[in-house]
Amino acid sequence: MESEAELELRQMIFDRLARRVEEKGALTREELTEFEVGAETYRLIDRNKGIWNPAQLAATLSILSKPDSPYEDAEFSDSLYAYAYREGSVQGDNTKLRRAYELNMPIILLRWIKIGTAIRYVPVFPVYVIADDTKRQRFILALDETFRDIPDVLNLKPIERKYAQRLTTQRLHQPEFRxxxxxxxxxxxxxxxxxxTQLLDAAHIVADSKENGTADxxxxxxxxxxHHAAYDANLIGISPEYTILVGAKLMHDRREGSMLRHGLQEINGQHLTLPQRRKDWPATERLEERFAEFETAS
Ligand SMILES: [Zn+2]
Incomplete structure (x- = not known):
């Protein structure tokens, strides 16, 4: 396939994938195995390896980052992303990832997530291979094309590092958290x-701008x-006992409106619907900290 046609095909896959992520949050292996784009079906994940090199494409299409992987895939100094050579060899599966670097082909980084027994994949794309670190046998990936122009990605300047960190949060941690x-x-x-799902967000209890506002x-x-916007604005609060409390501002609003009445005022005193697994419930100390903010605000 010509480079231009391949780039076009990748773009079509990305467009469709962006919509699916909006609709679903994360995808199953089955969905990634038979991913429909228009009338065609494409495989976006390898059968068992962590790297997917379709025969008809010049470069790697996706790589998988799994927590228990034998490879040291890691966020690189909390900024860019390092992906270890497969099998520790320069050749083999790595050849097509190197082609992605040479041809400037955007790829998909699949982040593996698990809740209970449910396994899902959060696709992050487009991701660019911006360096081939032969010395340490790894590729450096960037979550944004602006990094392609940085001359020395292995030694970022402080301002570049800061930007890379912000990007990692936006492009990697937020979709995974969601x-x-x-x-x-x-x-x-x-x-x-x-x-x-398109109407749902993952809200932080303690804001992510704070040190303990982690993406757990x-x-x-x-x-x-x-409800996310109302919670963020402290118009509603959630007590450490999981009770929803509506602040005075909303409670005393006498204007007409079914959303105001049913969607906001009538939820006052209701109990939060919690996840099935106890370990996924909101942490009491986080709720306490945030609830104090709500009480101060109202
Ligand atoms: Zn709601």
Whole structure:
């Protein structure tokens, strides 16, 4: 396949994949095995290896990052992403990943997530191979094409490092957090039970701008867009006993409106719908910390 046609095909896959992630949060292996784009079906994950090199493509299409992998795939100094050579060899499966580097072909990084027995994959794309670190037998990946122009990716300047860190949070940690939280809550709003994934967010209990505002499921809540915004604005609060409390501002609003009445005022005093597994429940100390903010605000 010509490079241009291959690039076009990748773009078509990415467009479709972006919509599926919106609709689902994370995908199953089956969905990635038979991924429909228009009238065609494409495989986006290898049968058993962590790297997928389709025969008809010049370069790797996807790589898988799994926590128990024997390879040292890691976020590289918390900024760029390092992907170890497969089998520790320069050749073999690595050849096509090197081609992705040479041809500037965007690839998909599949992040493996697990909640209970459910395994899902969060696709992060487009990802670029921006360096072939032969000395340490690894490729350096960037989650944004702007890094292609940085002359020395193995020695980032402080400002570049800061940008890379922000990018890692946005492109890697946030979608993973959303995938895990939505899965834990069975793709429903913990307040109103809305089950339409496109309307759901993973809300942080303690804000991610704070040091303990980590992207763990126990610091997350699956909330619909309106309840997420209301929670973020401290218009509603959730007590450490999982009770939903509606602040005075909303409670005393006498204007008409079914969303205001049913969607907001009537949830006052209701109990949060919690994940099936106890370990995925919101952590009490996080709820306490956040609830104090709500009480101050109202
Ligand atoms: Zn809701």
């Amino acid at each position: 995938g895990r939280v939505l899965l834990a809550y069975d793709h429903r709003c913990a307040i109103c039970d809305v089950g339409h 499921v126990s610091n997350g809540l699956s909330l619909c867009k309106i």
